[in-house]
Amino acid sequence: MSILSKFAPLRQTYDQLRSVGQNPFEMVFEGMLSSTEGMYRGRKTILLGTNNYLGLTFDEACIEESVAAVRAHGTGTTGSRIANGSYGTHRTLEKSLAKFFNREHCMVFSTGYQANLGMLSTLAGKGDYLLLDSDSHASIYDGARLGHAEVVRFRHNDPDDLHKRLKRLANEPGQKLVVVEGIYSMLGDVAPLREFAEVKREMGAWLMVDEAHSLGVLGDNGRGLAEEAGVEADCDFIVGTFSKSLGSVGGFCVSNVEDFDILRVACRPYMFTASLPPSVMASTIMALRRMQEEPQRRKRLHENAERLYYGLRNLGFAVGPQCSPIVSVAVADAPLAVEFWNRLLEGGLYLNLALPPATPTPAPLLRSSISAVHTPAQIDRAVQLFEAVGRQLGVLPPLVNTTARKRVSTPISAPPLAEVAMLASGGIR
Amino acid sequence: MTETVRDTQAQIIESLRKLLKKPATLGPTTNIVKDLQLDSLAVMDFIMSLEDQFEIVIPLDRVAEVETLGDLALVVDELRGRK
Numbered sequence: 336m337s338i339l340s341k342f343a344p345l346r347q348t349y350d351q352l353r354s355v356g357q358n359p360f361e362m363v364f365e366g367m368l369s370s371t372e373g374m375y376r377g378r379k380t381i382l383l384g385t386n387n388y389l390g391l392t393f394d395e396a397c398i399e400e401s402v403a404a405v406r407a408h409g410t411g412t413t414g415s416r417i418a419n420g421s422y423g424t425h426r427t428l429e430k431s432l433a434k435f436f437n438r439e440h441c442m443v444f445s446t447g448y449q450a451n452l453g454m455l456s457t458l459a460g461k462g463d464y465l466l467l468d469s470d471s472h473a474s475i476y477d478g479a480r481l482g483h484a485e486v487v488r489f490r491h492n493d494p495d496d497l498h499k500r501l502k503r504l505a506n507e508p509g510q511k512l513v514v515v516e517g518i519y520s521m522l523g524d525v526a527p528l529r530e531f532a533e534v535k536r537e538m539g540a541w542l543m544v545d546e547a548h549s550l551g552v553l554g555d556n557g558r559g560l561a562e563e564a565g566v567e568a569d570c571d572f573i574v575g576t577f578s579k580s581l582g583s584v585g586g587f588c589v590s591n592v593e594d595f596d597i598l599r600v601a602c603r604p605y606m607f608t609a610s611l612p613p614s615v616m617a618s619t620i621m622a623l624r625r626m627q628e629e630p631q632r633r634k635r636l637h638e639n640a641e642r643l644y645y646g647l648r649n650l651g652f653a654v655g656p657q658c659s660p661i662v663s664v665a666v667a668d669a670p671l672a673v674e675f676w677n678r679l680l681e682g683g684l685y686l687n688l689a690l691p692p693a694t695p696t697p698a699p700l701l702r703s704s705i706s707a708v709h710t711p712a713q714i715d716r717a718v719q720l721f722e723a724v725g726r727q728l729g730v731l732p733p734l735v736n737t738t739a740r741k742r743v744s745t746p747i748s749a750p751p752l753a754e755v756a757m758l759a760s761g762g763i764r
Numbered sequence: 765m766t767e768t769v770r771d772t773q774a775q776i777i778e779s780l781r782k783l784l785k786k787p788a789t790l791g792p793t794t795n796i797v798k799d800l801q802l803d804s805l806a807v808m809d810f811i812m813s814l815e816d817q818f819e820i821v822i823p824l825d826r827v828a829e830v831e832t833l834g835d836l837a838l839v840v841d842e843l844r845g846r847k
Contacts, residue, residue, distance in 0.1 A: 485823035
C-alpha cells in the first residue's frame with residue numbers, strides 16, 4: 336500500500352478526464368504571442384481564461400522596467416525580508432499601493448494566495464471569529480484553516496444571513512472578521528458590499544474585501560468594489576493580487592488600522608518565504624501607473640465583457656447572474672463539460688474548465704475571463720465557436736432556420752468539427 | 765445516549781431525509797460522507813442549515829471531527845446546551 340493510495344478515487348476521476356482529450360489542468364503552451372494569443376500544439380489559440388483583465392503583460396513600459404530591474408538588482412532576493420532584508424523596490428511598491436488606495440499601510444506578499452493565507456491566519460486568533468462567504472476562494476478557506484479562529488460560513492452574497500449569524504455571536508467576546516470578495520472568481524458575481532458594510536457597522540465587526548478580480552476592473556479609479564460601492568472607509572483591510580490586472584505575480588494588503596506593521600513580525604506566510612524578485616516588483620509598479628494613466632482600458636474591458644456575456648446569453652447559454660469580465664457558462668454534467676472544453680480548444684479557443692466542488696453549484700463551468708485588449712473579432716469568434724459546439728453537443732437546440740423549415744425531410748445535423756475549426760480560424764466569415 | 769441527544773439526532777435525521785433525493789437508511793452509525801455520498805460542499809451547506817434550524821453556531825473545526833450522524837448529533841446537542 337502506497338502513501339498515495341488515499342488518492343485512488345481522485346486518480347480515477349483524473350484519468351477519466353484525461354482520456355477524453357487534452358488535460359485541462361496541465362496545459363503547456365509553446366509560447367505566448369500577446370496578452371490574448373498563445374501557441375498550443377502548433378496553432379494560434381485565443382486565450383480567454385487568463386484573468387489578464389487589462390492586458391498589461393506585454394506592455395512595453397512594464398517590460399522595460401522589469402528588464403532594467405533584473406540588470407540592476409539581479410534575478411532574485413534569495414530569501415525572506417526578515418532574514419535577507421528588503422530592497423528599496425519592496426518599499427517603493429508598498430508606498431505606491433498605499434498611495435493608490437489612500438491608505439496608511441501596505442504589506443506585499445509573494446503571491447495573492449499567500450496574502451489571504453497570511454492575513455486571515457494572523458488577524459483572527461484564538462477566540463476570534465472568521466465569517467466567510469460560503470463561495471469563498473480556496474485561499475480564504477486555507478487561511479482560515481491555518482489560523483486558530485473559529486470559522487463560520489454565511490450564505491453567499493446574503494447580508495441578512497451574515498447579520499443573523501453575527502447576532503448569534505453577539506455575546507461571544509472574540510473579535511469578528513467578515514471576509515468577502517469584490518468579484519467572485521467562478522461566476523463573476525459582485526458582492527452587495529454597501530449592505531455588508533451596514534451589517535458590519537451595526538454589529539461591530541471588522542471587514543476584509545478581497546479585490547483580486549476587481550482591482551483595475553471596478554471603481555472610477557480602479558480601486559475595486561469598495562470604491563465603486565462608496566464604502567472604502569468601512570473596509571478595514573483590502574487584499575488583492577498582482578497576477579491579474581497588474582500582469583505579474585504577488586499579493587498585498589492595505590489598511591488604515593493602527594499598528595498594522597506589527598504583522599511583519601507576526602504573519603508567518605509573510606515572514607517565512609522568499610520575497611518578490613525585483614523584476615516582478617518593477618513591472619508591477621509600472622503596471623499600477625499604466626492602470627491609472629489609461630482608464631480607457633477599463634472602459635474597453637467592460638465593453639468587451641458585455642460583448643461576450645450578452646453574445647452567449649442571447650444564444651441561450653446559462654451564464655452567471657450579472658455581466659462582469661468573468662463570464663461562465665454552466666453545463667449539465669462533467670463529461671459534457673470536458674467534451675465541450677476539448678472541442679473549443681480544438682477550434683482554437685482556450686478557457687478554464689471548472690469542475691465541482693470548485694464550483695458554487697454542482698454544475699461544471701466553462702469559465703472565460705475577458706481582457707481589455709481582446710479584439711471584437713476575437714470575442715465574436717469565441718461566441719461563434721461556443722454556438723457551433725453548443726449545437727453539436729445539444730447544449731443549444733438545433734438551429735431551425737427558414738431553409739431548414741422548407742426542407743422538412745432533411746434532418747438538421749450538427750455542424751462537423753472541421754466547420755467549427757474553420758469558424759475558429761475565421762475561415763467562414 | 766441522553767434524551768436530548770436522541771431528540772437532536774431525530775431532528776437532524778428528519779432534515780437530512782428532506783435534503784436527500786433518494787431514500788436512505790439513516791441512523792447514528794451512518795457515515796455522512798461515505799454512506800450518503802455527499803461532497804464536502806453539500807456537507808458544509810447542510811451544517812449551515814442545521815445552524816439555522818437549531819439557532820446555534822457550528823464552527824468548521826467542530827465539523828472536522830464528525831464522521832457519523834451520531835457524532836454530529838453529539839456536537840449539535842452540546843452547542844445547543846451552551847445557548
